[in-house]
Amino acid sequence: MEKGLEGRLKEKLVSSEEVFQGRIIKVQVDTVELPDGKTAKREVVKHPGAVVILPLTDEGEVVMVRQYRHAPGEILLELPAGKRDGGEEPLECAKRELEEETGYTAEQWQVICSFYTSPGFCDELLYLVLAKGLIKGEARPDEGEFIDVVTIPLAEAAQMVLSGEIKDGKTCLGILAGCALHDHDE
Structure with a gap:
């Protein structure tokens, strides 16, 4: 600085x-x-902080969740995410949330970055976590959570971000970061 x-x-x-x-x-x-x-x-x-998970299949698809969000009054397509419980480490939270919301577990985990959601008035710090080597299981959403799990090719998800179809900020950042990582790896 x-x-x-x-x-x-x-x-x-x-x-x-x-x-x-x-x-x-x-x-x-x-x-x-x-x-x-x-x-x-x-x-x-x-806010205690949270994680957002970018779960990528071996076929280059993103595992996402579709759910109703009361504040905007819309059904949104999002990356799996969740609040950190009582000082929980970001990776532990990511593993728990991915399995609860989607049923998937992963063999490889990597924290990509951290970012503030809205620093003008909120101290919520989110960690973007990449999950690869996915293994499908049975979702166990929290009580009161009604979620559809969907898989979408990463490139298609990026187009949905750019067209405004995906509106959730953490999801937009995660998808575009996934594209940048994918381009970097090639």
């Missing part, structure tokens, strides 16, 4: 007030001191 950026850009926490505690998230209002000495309020969603 460029020297001096912290002093020119970083905000200092003055106080924090929790305004909501839910099952998965909490919301707090932070008072911060800006680099110019003024103060500002920041509404922050605190």
